Amino acid sequence: MIVNKFFKNVSVGAAALTLVLTLAGCGNSQSTVSSQKNSSTTRNTQSPENDSMRVVRSANRSIRNNNFQEAYDNLNSTNNRSSEAENLKGDLQNYLTAKRAYNNGDYQTASNSLKPLKSTSTAMRDAYASLQSKINKKQITKTSTSSSSQRVANQQASNKTSGGVVEAFANKMGFTGEKGYSIIPTSASGNIYKLEVRQNNSDNTVSNMVGIYQYNSQTGAVTKLQ
Incomplete structure (x- = not known):
């Protein structure tokens, strides 16, 4: 009887131990599954941000290599862009617009297209500065050429305009020299003259x-153009 009771106790103890180990195993298994799920969830949550960061780095490399369209296309094709990626995309769009205008000789539009940077990209900042410098040089050259051409045109118009024409216009309009007026012919075609009128201040420093006037020397008609 004592032996049988002993074996019964041993059997019960073994069964209990087996149950405990089984439950522990289930707990560990559930914990592992839960941990894997949490890890997967974390990866899924971070993935868009990581993708966006990667594409920003890639875009900056393309910008440094002067591959601006490639950088823009990569950013544009990325979903769930971060604010930095979105800002860099906008900066690139402005740059590409400015570059096209510059290549077409429209330097004013090119300059206006280079709006203030929104991204923190140093590569983009350097590209902006380089293009703006090129635009400024072209604008200065164009202005200088235009001024030179205007001086030549004024001289040619002056040569075609007799003193009698200027005097007749001045008398008609009251633009006499003693009042500080000066009249500069800017174009002449037949009897039609374009004349620029200026007036000096009292000490002749400014x-x-x-205004600019159109004068018909034959009819005496005068039209103020601006």
Whole structure:
């Protein structure tokens, strides 16, 4: 009887131990599954941000290599862009617009297209500065050429305009020399003259624009153009 009771106790104890180990195993298994799920969830949550960061780095490399369209296309094709990626995409769009205008000789539009940077990209900042410098040089050259051409045109118009024409216009309009007026012919075609009128201040240090007039020397008609 004592032996049988002993074996019964041993059997019960073994069964209990087996149950405990089984439950522990289930707990560990559930914990592992839960941990894997949490890890997967974390990866899924971080993935868009990581993708966005990677594409920003890639775009900056392309910008440094002057592959601006490639950088823009990569950013544009990325979903769930971060604010930095979105800002860099906008900066690139402005840059590409400015570059096209510059290549077409429209330097004013090119300059206006280079709006203030929104991204923190140093590569983009350097590209902006380089293009703006090129635009400024072209604008200075264009202005200088235009001014030179205007001086030549004025001289040619002056040569075609007799003193009698200027005097007749001045008398008609009251633009006499003693009042500080000066009249500059800017174009001449037949009997039609375009004349720029300026007036000096009292000490002759400043010459202010009065207007530009069209004068018909045959009919005496005068039209103020601006």
